[in-house]
Amino acid sequence: MNRTVLYDEHLALNAKMVDFAGWEMPVQYTGIKDETLAVREAQGMFDVSHMGEIRVSGSGSGKFLDYVLSRKISHRNPELTNYAFLCYADGGVVDDLMVYQLGTEDYWLVVNAANTDKDFAYLQELLTKYDRKNEISIINETANYGLIAIQGTGSLTPTLKALSPIYPDLNISKRVEDLKRFRQVSFSLDDKHLVVSRTGYTGEDGYEVYLPVADTIKFWQNLLKENIRPCGLGARDALRLEAGLPLYGHELSSEINPLEAGLDKFVELERDFVGKAMANKQHRKLIALISEDKSIPRDGYPVFIQDQEIGFVTSGSFSPTLNKGIAFALVTADLAEDITEVEIAIRRKKHTYKITSTPFV
Amino acid sequence: MADYRDDRYYVDSHEWILLDGDTATIGISDFAQEELGDIVYVEVDSVGENLEKGEIFGSVESVKVASDLYMPVDGEVLEFNADLEEKPELINEDAYAAWIIKIKVSDSAQIEDLLDAKKYQDIAE
Numbered sequence: 001m002n003r004t005v006l007y008d009e010h011l012a013l014n015a016k017m018v019d020f021a022g023w024e025m026p027v028q029y030t031g032i033k034d035e036t037l038a039v040r041e042a043q044g045m046f047d048v049s050h051m052g053e054i055r056v057s058g059s060g061s062g063k064f065l066d067y068v069l070s071r072k073i074s075h076r077n078p079e080l081t082n083y084a085f086l087c088y089a090d091g092g093v094v095d096d097l098m099v100y101q102l103g104t105e106d107y108w109l110v111v112n113a114a115n116t117d118k119d120f121a122y123l124q125e126l127l128t129k130y131d132r133k134n135e136i137s138i139i140n141e142t143a144n145y146g147l148i149a150i151q152g153t154g155s156l157t158p159t160l161k162a163l164s165p166i167y168p169d170l171n172i173s174k175r176v177e178d179l180k181r182f183r184q185v186s187f188s189l190d191d192k193h194l195v196v197s198r199t200g201y202t203g204e205d206g207y208e209v210y211l212p213v214a215d216t217i218k219f220w221q222n223l224l225k226e227n228i229r230p231c232g233l234g235a236r237d238a239l240r241l242e243a244g245l246p247l248y249g250h251e252l253s254s255e256i257n258p259l260e261a262g263l264d265k266f267v268e269l270e271r272d273f274v275g276k277a278m279a280n281k282q283h284r285k286l287i288a289l290i291s292e293d294k295s296i297p298r299d300g301y302p303v304f305i306q307d308q309e310i311g312f313v314t315s316g317s318f319s320p321t322l323n324k325g326i327a328f329a330l331v332t333a334d335l336a337e338d339i340t341e342v343e344i345a346i347r348r349k350k351h352t353y354k355i356t357s358t359p360f361v
Numbered sequence: 362m363a364d365y366r367d368d369r370y371y372v373d374s375h376e377w378i379l380l381d382g383d384t385a386t387i388g389i390s391d392f393a394q395e396e397l398g399d400i401v402y403v404e405v406d407s408v409g410e411n412l413e414k415g416e417i418f419g420s421v422e423s424v425k426v427a428s429d430l431y432m433p434v435d436g437e438v439l440e441f442n443a444d445l446e447e448k449p450e451l452i453n454e455d456a457y458a459a460w461i462i463k464i465k466v467s468d469s470a471q472i473e474d475l476l477d478a479k480k481y482q483d484i485a486e
Contacts, residue, residue: 016398032424033399234398234425294402296422318401318424347420347427348406 004049005146005213006220013230020233021114023050028232035235036242036320039202040361043152044231045223048208049216052116053141054123057106060132065099065107068126068274070258070267073099073107079183081197083266085258086111086119091278092254095119096246102186102193108141110210112248116142126274144192146216150228151206151239159196159207162222166215167194181205201236203243203359241326242319244288244358250299250315251286251328260284260330284311285333289342289353290360291325297344297353303329304343304350310335313344321361327353363392365482366457370475372433373484377457378475386460387433389421392485394456397423400449405430405441405462412438414471418462421452434471436464 002023010017015026026047028035038044056065062074070085078101086094086109095115100108111119120140127133150159160173167187175185176196184197195210211219224230237247246252251261257278258267262285269279289297297316302309311331319326327344336342343350369379375393379386394400405419412418412432419430419441440463444451451459466472476484 027425028398031399033401036424238424294404296402296427298427318422320399320424347404347429 006047026232028234032234033320035231036238038229039152044229046149049146050113052111054109055139058136087275091257091275093252149208151200151202155206158226202239242361288358289327290356295351296325297327365478367478371481374431378433388460391456400452403445403449407438435467439463
């Protein structure tokens with residue numbers, strides 16, 4: 001089992017540890033409810049060092065990424081963090097990821113922990129068929145970096161207070177203070193990078209800080225001194241669902257393409273890329289559902305209109321912020337036109353769920 | 362560290378049963394509530410039914426998971442603890458005070474098959 005550099009910190013905080021995609025990770029420290037609410041009402045932090053960083057660099061790497069990803073990355077403002085899909089030829093999703101530009105022809109793909117090895121192998125395979133393969137290198141840098149997400153309104157000050165003392169020679173504050181949402185700054189350290197982006201997976205304002213493994217424990221401990229609440233993967237999942245954000249393996253998979261998941265705006269169908277064929281397969285659609293009673297929908301529960309089964313729940317949970325059951329469901333598009341509610345079968349009964357818009361909160 | 366009480370019996374599906382003459386109250390163990398985390402909903406729709414040992418009498422849901430509740434012995438479900446409708450978190454606060462259902466035990470001979478606190482602790486951990 002893999003462990004992040006913060007493993008002992010989690011144990012010291014009495015975290016409940018679980019196996020997540022081969023990583024021993026904290027699912028909660030005190031409780032999913034209060035950790036979720038801490039992020040909504042104050043700030044919380046997450047060890048997400050298990051996420052993968054795959055570096056693609058060398059002459060032509062921008063064009064290579066344009067070809068393998070659902071968006072043309074190479075011409076975008078290099079300060080932007082870019083959400084995009086890596087797809088199979090039929091449009092099924094290998095992974096959803098964030099692209100960071102670290103320098104000229106130097107990119108990071110930040111990928112789901114469960115998919116890092118699969119993505120790396122797939123990119124290598126695509127590269128061997130690519131005509132400029134000798135100039136491009138693909139390196140898995142996951143083991144070199146820690147990643148801590150600080151989330152919640154007001155995250156800037158504690159993040160800077162915790163980070164600046166570790167890098168007294170870098171002028172971090174000014175550049176991070178000026179950072180707008182969905183943008184990043186990177187700083188060169190000897191042979192590594194410090195990357196700060198104003199991004200996250202909670203629907204709240206906040207920052208994600210990528211730093212060398214050797215500095216990660218100090219940063220975490222400094223954040224604890226700033227009274228930032230440690231939050232586990234349980235709260236992270238509740239927060240992302242409340243924010244209406246997809247999770248690979250649930251709303252996206254080799255069987256569920258980005259168009260079905262309603263993520264058209266991150267797909268540029270007018271150009272050529274691996275997976276463009278997804279346009280031919282769009283018979284299902286994702287809908288957002290909220291409970292009318294106290295029931296809680298769970299992954300895989302069937303969804304009905306009258307007695308016809310039209311799909312299934314892809315992610316379902318209790319929302320600590322709304323105190324209600326919320327879910328995403330993938331349903332047959334034709335059968336879900338002009339409807340305002342469906343039923344979800346939960347154990348022995350069917351419960352009415354209203355179709356709503358995201359974010360849920 | 363979970364708490365185990367030796368005033369009652371347990372089953373390996375993590376319910377406890379506290380006997381009082383021919384009636385009994387049933388809840389879930391402290392170990393089970395710790396494993397589930399924040400409990401946000403308890404559903405019992407079996408009041409008035411005669412259920413056999415091992416049959417589902419309801420479910421308890423945390424933020425993350427739903428978990429079925431099983432009868433430790435045969436019996437008639439007499440009552441659901443109404444406090445849990447509004448405050449399911451009472452189970453997290455004290456799993457042994459927060460009984461879920463009250464039953465009429467139909468076959469007291471089944472008591473012998475139940476686990477005592479020590480045996481249950483060995484199984485749970």
